[in-house]
Amino acid sequence: MIRLAALAASASIVFAGSVLAGSPDHGLDFALGKALFHRMWVQAPSSTKANDGLGPLFNEKSCASCHSGTALSASILVTSDGSITDRGLAVRLGDVEGNPDPTYGRQIQPRSVTGIVSEGRVAYRLGGNPPRVTPSFTPERGPLAATTHMSVRQAPALRGIGALGAVDEAAVERIAAEQRAAGDGPSGRPRYVTRDGKRQLGRYGWKAAAPTIAAQTADAFGLDIGMSSPLFPHPYGDCTKAEPDCLAAPNGRDASFDGEEISNQMIGLLTAYIDGLKAPAPVPDARGEALFAATGCAACHVPDMPAMGGGTVRIFSDLLLHDMGPGLDDGVAEPGALSSEWRTAPLLTLSVRRAPDRRYLHDGRAATIADAVSAHGGEAEAARSRFMALSPDDRAALIAYLETL
Template identity: 45%
Template sequence: MSICSRNSGAALSVALLCAAAPPALADDRMARVLGAALFERAWVPAPSSTKANDGLGPLFNARACVSCHEGLDRWPVATDADGVVLDETLVLKLSDEGGRPDPAYGVQIQTAAVPGFAPDGLVHVGEGGYAPHALARGPLGEETRAGARLAPALRGLGRLEAVPDDVLAATADPDDADGDGVSGRFVGRFGHKAHAPDLATMTAIAFATDLGMSTTHRPAPEGDCPDAACRAAPHGGDAEIPEITDEIVSLVAAYLAAIPPPTASAPDPEGAALFAEVGCAACHTPALPSPGGPVAAYTNLLVHDLGPGLDGGATEPGIASTEWRTAPLWGLSRALANGAGLLHDGRAGRVVEAIAHHGGEAARARAAFEALDPQAKARLVGFVEGL
């Protein structure tokens, strides 16, 4: 049964869309419209009068997906006068060196809670970066490391998902067989650590870790809450039906997949040549082939070790804390215009600062950039900042 033919409670505009379009096209469009509405929906704690909306928490960072991804772009982090983070654009991840969560606080600091529960605590930024603050259940585990992550821009994800796995696997060189110092691994394609293979998984992870809502991908109804009291709290699902159904996950993923890539000014050929010459393109591949045409995202979607200067503290299982998925550079000009900062935690205000933090597999490219004369360096920076 198609979305248009089932009783989905669609708004009049969606019903008219279905009536005006061919069945397959209408079904696809309606999935995107419903996915957008679910992306913006504010979820509530269970039990509520509307079971379809409940299941939030008990601990969470946001009530809606859009809270972390306003405007689909990357944004700066708001703090108060004391340095306490005030918004949902940043989360503080937790893990030991092997990617195992903190025994008391789980995979990240949850800064909000439903009535009757205390949040994990707050996130504070100081000279040493972001750190947990005012923790509710004592200190972190002895082996736990913290690491801040900025919510990424969400434009063009469907194009990245369309790149075939075999294309990415073919570009990987985990043992650096060609001796160029770059040894990328194909792990997944979404998330700072490439820990999500597709948009559905990425969506399910966000529901579980940021909103505390279960899916078939992440069935624990308490979300990111190791405490026994959380497991005993009221939940919006049960053992057979999760709080967030597969259909909801699919609809949100369909909406994300349909968001077009960011637009940019026409690239400077000389800047593009310098980008390749110094070695940036070894990881930030200008375009990847896909059935729908080249995906000009400036990434190879592989995981690379960028050295101790970019040790992110917390990590995912099987991925070192210094390893990162190559960040797509399309839309970088929008992030700079928003004042969002670059890298995983926004520590770099400009491209030159971001390059300075690159080591490990990127050390040769950084050295080549630093060896450029001032005019060529400015040309290359201008090219990257225009993407």
């Protein structure tokens, strides 16, 4: 077990007047989870075992380094020449069959602990017509495989995503069946993943790769920070057999943390924190809701989904994978998800994502909600066309409604 008293002391010092004083309804688990969310991890071995295990290869040293601001989403700054800051961005790797790169694995890690060569430098640029975010990679460990594609991913907003876990699985299946039966619009499908020996509905991540917040958190620690947990028991993160120096580096595994670098208890505290981040309450807008339904946006971005045990949860998603067409096809598939398929993004934090550095879609290519809708294709082509055909007044009214979500 981790030392809760020590964590509590850390939280009260670092977040005095913020977490413990500012969130009395969430309790101690929420405060400790936030302390872990903001913790800067260090490489092993360290005199403080509760802090070590970083890397050997990594993208950032803390969760908060990527998930920033009120919405806890990536903060992406685009300069006048189209170059982009890399804070909150990562490059996923894979081919059209869902295989990782044989040398660099599932993701490029441009940073490394002392004594280990990083995987290389990554730069990002926004450009083209229609625009997209393109990475350039200067590798340090040889070239990518000829079949490997690169996909830019921005850290998604976390506020309100706890509601996704409350959605009734049968309702997701039913909506998929209804879409298939209609035959004249979107036709999404649920993605099932096997975790802990159980087949579970994927709910979290850009491609619905994780069934729970805990699983998503463990995967992010493994890929982005290079730290293992019982849900991701790989102390060398995304290192591959082609990176023997990485696999030979010291790690932070310890019996006090369930034999890994992050314990189940730590994952639980982080889950409590993320689950406690509630989405803003939408402002009632009858005209906006009617336009949202009339354009067909609500067919996939389902406002209210049935909840397990009764009632509904407001998430503006059907949790299904949809083929979004060639414009959003990045060539990087995953086991169970094609490269052109994306889970319907929950529209939960649009009201707090209007600052100039908050962008939309998986790679942050869209500067505005209208830009994001314009990039939709494939199964969303008809809804996109109806949106584009709206009168300027109706389109402005629909966007104003979305900006209240």
